[in-house]
Amino acid sequence: MAGKYPTSPLAPAAFPALPVIDGVRFATAAAGVKYQGRTxxxxxxxxxxxxxxxxxxxxKTRSAPVLDCQDKIGQDGDGPxxxxxxxxxSNAFTGKNGIEATRAVTSAAAKALGLEExxxxxxxxxxxxxxxPHARITAKLDELADALSATGIEEAARAIxxxxxxxxxxxxxxxxxxxxxxxxxxxxxxxxxxxxxxxxLVYIFxxxxxxxxxxxxxxxxxTDVTFNCITVDSDTSTSDTLLLAATGKSGAEVGPENTAxxxxxRGVMLDLSxxxxxxxEGATKFVEIHVSGAASDEDAKVHAMAIxxxxxxxTAVAGEDPNWGRVVMAIGKSGAAADRDLLTIRFGDxxxxxxGWVSPDYREEQGAAIMxxxxxxxxxxxxxxxxxxxxxxxxxTHGYISINADYRS
Amino acid sequence: MAGKYPTSPLAPAAFPALPVIDGVRFATAAAGVKYQGRTxxxxxxxxxxxxxxxxxxxxKTRSAPVLDCQDKIGQDGDGPxxxxxxxxxSNAFTGKNGIEATRAVTSAAAKALGLEExxxxxxxxxxxxxxxPHARITAKLDELADALSATGIEEAARAIxxxxxxxxxxxxxxxxxxxxxxxxxxxxxxxxxxxxxxxxLVYIFxxxxxxxxxxxxxxxxxTDVTFNCITVDSDTSTSDTLLLAATGKSGAEVGPENTAxxxxxRGVMLDLSxxxxxxxEGATKFVEIHVSGAASDEDAKVHAMAIxxxxxxxTAVAGEDPNWGRVVMAIGKSGAAADRDLLTIRFGDxxxxxxGWVSPDYREEQGAAIMxxxxxxxxxxxxxxxxxxxxxxxxxTHGYISINADYRS
Numbered sequence: 001m002a003g004k005y006p007t008s009p010l011a012p013a014a015f016p017a018l019p020v021i022d023g024v025r026f027a028t029a030a031a032g033v034k035y036q037g038r039t040x041x042x043x044x045x046x047x048x049x050x051x052x053x054x055x056x057x058x059x060k061t062r063s064a065p066v067l068d069c070q071d072k073i074g075q076d077g078d079g080p081x082x083x084x085x086x087x088x089x090s091n092a093f094t095g096k097n098g099i100e101a102t103r104a105v106t107s108a109a110a111k112a113l114g115l116e117e118x119x120x121x122x123x124x125x126x127x128x129x130x131x132x133p134h135a136r137i138t139a140k141l142d143e144l145a146d147a148l149s150a151t152g153i154e155e156a157a158r159a160i161x162x163x164x165x166x167x168x169x170x171x172x173x174x175x176x177x178x179x180x181x182x183x184x185x186x187x188x189x190x191x192x193x194x195x196x197x198x199x200x201l202v203y204i205f206x207x208x209x210x211x212x213x214x215x216x217x218x219x220x221x222x223t224d225v226t227f228n229c230i231t232v233d234s235d236t237s238t239s240d241t242l243l244l245a246a247t248g249k250s251g252a253e254v255g256p257e258n259t260a261x262x263x264x265x266r267g268v269m270l271d272l273s274x275x276x277x278x279x280x281e282g283a284t285k286f287v288e289i290h291v292s293g294a295a296s297d298e299d300a301k302v303h304a305m306a307i308x309x310x311x312x313x314x315t316a317v318a319g320e321d322p323n324w325g326r327v328v329m330a331i332g333k334s335g336a337a338a339d340r341d342l343l344t345i346r347f348g349d350x351x352x353x354x355x356g357w358v359s360p361d362y363r364e365e366q367g368a369a370i371m372x373x374x375x376x377x378x379x380x381x382x383x384x385x386x387x388x389x390x391x392x393x394x395x396x397t398h399g400y401i402s403i404n405a406d407y408r409s
Numbered sequence: 410m411a412g413k414y415p416t417s418p419l420a421p422a423a424f425p426a427l428p429v430i431d432g433v434r435f436a437t438a439a440a441g442v443k444y445q446g447r448t449x450x451x452x453x454x455x456x457x458x459x460x461x462x463x464x465x466x467x468x469k470t471r472s473a474p475v476l477d478c479q480d481k482i483g484q485d486g487d488g489p490x491x492x493x494x495x496x497x498x499s500n501a502f503t504g505k506n507g508i509e510a511t512r513a514v515t516s517a518a519a520k521a522l523g524l525e526e527x528x529x530x531x532x533x534x535x536x537x538x539x540x541x542p543h544a545r546i547t548a549k550l551d552e553l554a555d556a557l558s559a560t561g562i563e564e565a566a567r568a569i570x571x572x573x574x575x576x577x578x579x580x581x582x583x584x585x586x587x588x589x590x591x592x593x594x595x596x597x598x599x600x601x602x603x604x605x606x607x608x609x610l611v612y613i614f615x616x617x618x619x620x621x622x623x624x625x626x627x628x629x630x631x632t633d634v635t636f637n638c639i640t641v642d643s644d645t646s647t648s649d650t651l652l653l654a655a656t657g658k659s660g661a662e663v664g665p666e667n668t669a670x671x672x673x674x675r676g677v678m679l680d681l682s683x684x685x686x687x688x689x690e691g692a693t694k695f696v697e698i699h700v701s702g703a704a705s706d707e708d709a710k711v712h713a714m715a716i717x718x719x720x721x722x723x724t725a726v727a728g729e730d731p732n733w734g735r736v737v738m739a740i741g742k743s744g745a746a747a748d749r750d751l752l753t754i755r756f757g758d759x760x761x762x763x764x765g766w767v768s769p770d771y772r773e774e775q776g777a778a779i780m781x782x783x784x785x786x787x788x789x790x791x792x793x794x795x796x797x798x799x800x801x802x803x804x805x806t807h808g809y810i811s812i813n814a815d816y817r818s
Contacts, residue, residue: 057741059738059741059742060740060741060746060747060748060749061737061738061740061741061747061749061752062741062749092734092737093734093737093749093762093765093766093767094765094766095750095765095766096765097766098766127734128734128735128737128738129733129734129737129762129766129767130767238737238738238741311720311805311809311813312813315809315810315813316814318814319813319814321814324538325501325502325536325537325538326537328501328502328537328538328647329468329470329537329647331469331470332468332469332470332647333468333469337469338469338470339469340469340471341504343470353502353538355504356502356503356504356505357502357503357504357505357506357507357538358502358538358539396720396810397810397814398807398810398811400720400810401724401727401805401806401807401809401810402807404720404721404724404725405724405725405727405728405730
């Protein structure tokens with residue numbers, strides 16, 4: 001599983017150098033939840049003064065830790081807090097035992113760190129339906145509490161990986177009231193990625209001081225244009241969780257209208273979401289799909305996601321085939337408004353089709369050259385209105401089949 | 410393409426012996442539309458007295474021949490008629506030229522057979538967006554008209570194939586008012602298969618005498634529980650067409666309440682729709698998904714299709730992995746009503762999960778044994794109400810990627 005597959009060709013050259021976020025410390029351990037010979041638990045401790053926001057999967061079969069996190073995230077408070085994450089077992093569809101397992105972990109973490117259990121947020125990722133061996137995790141919590149370090153974020157990114165082929169991190173720095181504010185985040189996820197979140201766990205930290213409700217509004221709005229605009233395989237996980245913690249240690253107060261901070265946070269979220277797509281199971285190409293001219297923004301997203309999720313388009317991209325006919329097919333099936341004879345389709349900057357047919361100047365070699373690139377843009381204009389959307393996906397290759405046909409065996 | 414891939418392991422042992430339908434004759438030719446060394450045009454001539462019904466793709470980018478057929482199918486009339494089909498080129502997204510190409514074919518067929526152009530129905534299947542070389546087809550029409558034969562239905566089934574690995578036929582016989590009535594049908598389709606029809610062309614013939622509007626109502630109702638309940642890859646074609654011709658030659662009149670005839674027709678449609686799934690690109694397993702206990706029939710179908718279209722479930726089936734957690738995931742993401750703790754999941758007859766967790770008696774070997782079968786049933790009960798649905802799909806394998814990553818090259 002982890003380490004079993006070669007690193008994605010779309011992976012960045014190296015894990016980025018992430019800034020230390022004052023008020024956040026990390027520790028990791030190899031608890032043997034499922035994997036052997038690697039870390040599989042990470043603890044993040046957050047100092048007093050921290051506000052928290054979160055977004056979660058909308059799955060109706062969401063996991064025990066997601067339900068627990070959702071209960072806690074809306075509560076006011078800025079006392080010390082913690083995040084505990086394990087990989088290898090998602091503690092999803094585990095019935096009443098699942099809730100007890102989550103409580104065992106969060107209460108042990110609260111005790112080890114000396115904080116309220118209501119301020120301990122946990123996530124689990126991995127196989128569904130198997131009991132979480134929580135005692136293996138709780139047995140490590142004192143050791144984890146003793147090992148906390150301000151510089152442990154890269155190790156944290158590694159400990160939460162499942163089928164990921166590379167750890168994912170991103171950061172930004174922005175000036176607020178003359179003070180430098182830092183943002184750093186990590187993510188995991190490579191399959192079961194679709195809107196309404198995905199098999200994604202994302203943890204973002206900032207030393208900005210942000211009121212809880214403001215932080216939550218920012219996070220929710222930015223999720224709609226970042227993590228909810230990516231898809232690998234249209235499948236949605238039971239466990240998706242994105243937590244954002246603001247420690248306030250920079251002393252810089254950020255309000256709801258601080259566009260510089262919002263833009264910086266958006267950049268970190270977009271970067272992490274793109275890294276998740278680039279680690280899409282079996283991915284060899286990164287595809288940006290831009291739809292304009294739709295009757296509404298909602299329609300534009302429906303069309304964009306129909307293109308992004310079409311197995312026939314994703315296999316054409318894998319085969320470097322500029323098969324724009326399949327784009328026409330996806331627009332036709334999406335259910336959103338379209339007029340065949342007003343469509344304009346571009347691969348990269350190349351005009352491929354317009355006025356209901358292939359463009360008279362288009363030559364197959366032009367499209368073929370675009371498709372050989374590692375990052376490909378497909379643009380569709382509907383010619384109907386002002387609605388736009390941009391989403392990101394990857395190709396569908398033999399690698400996806402290999403990874404998912406034997407995940408548990 | 411055709412003949413390039415090995416015959417599906419799910420194919421029937423041989424093409425079935427189909428009865429001759431009095432009033433229908435077939436001819437085929439190798440017109441070289443795109444393929445070399447095989448037939449690619451079929452003509453079916455229907456005697457005077459024939460009523461016609463049809464259902465078509467709901468794609469908003471439907472092809473020129475579909476638009477032409479839809480215009481014609483609602484017109485009353487029982488004069489002689491014809492169906493002309495070519496494979497290799499779908500004449501879809503070909504603008505104004507596409508309409509002209511369709512008219513060229515239908516008017517030439519009308520002339521060759523001496524009938525009204527309004528009674529000539531045409532279909533085209535194959536690549537999207539390339540001009541249909543209609544002159545190659547029209548050049549063959551006199552030859553086709555001369556070669557018409559009552560026993561040519563198997564050759565017709567072969568001429569309409571694209572990526573199909575076997576020709577598809579089915580038949581039934583039923584007594585109406587003491588007279589034997591025959592039904593025989595052929596189909597093509599193996600990819601881009603999803604509800605609201607698929608890349609499917611289906612032609613069914615009967616010697617029953619059925620009023621046009623009655624025939625249309627029967628066909629529309631039965632399509633909802635047969636062809637609209639199958640999916641290979643969730644993609645919907647621009648060209649799907651199902652035509653049903655009733656020649657009346659048996660002299661047996663069939664009214665709207667004739668359940669024996671309706672049941673026989675349903676059987677032929679279900680058989681053909683299952684054959685299309687069994688020829689799903691790269692398919693090695695045939696999967697029936699049955700959902701019960703849903704809040705409504707509509708909800709049941711949403712859940713069933715979410716399971717049938719999930720790449721993670723389809724790859725698990727390919728890998729013979731009884732990964733019921735992915736079924737929980739698909740139910741959770743479908744958007745229809747579900748309660749995690751009321752779900753019951755069965756693989757074949759084996760109870761896998763109930764009450765929000767794996768069944769205490771379930772052993773992985775039981776599920777694994779079921780998954781080794783070539784035909785697999787997955788049943789989910791929601792525990793919420795009386796809604797039910799059954800849909801059919803196939804697994805997602807390396808074969809699908811191979812076929813679709815190089816379709817045009």
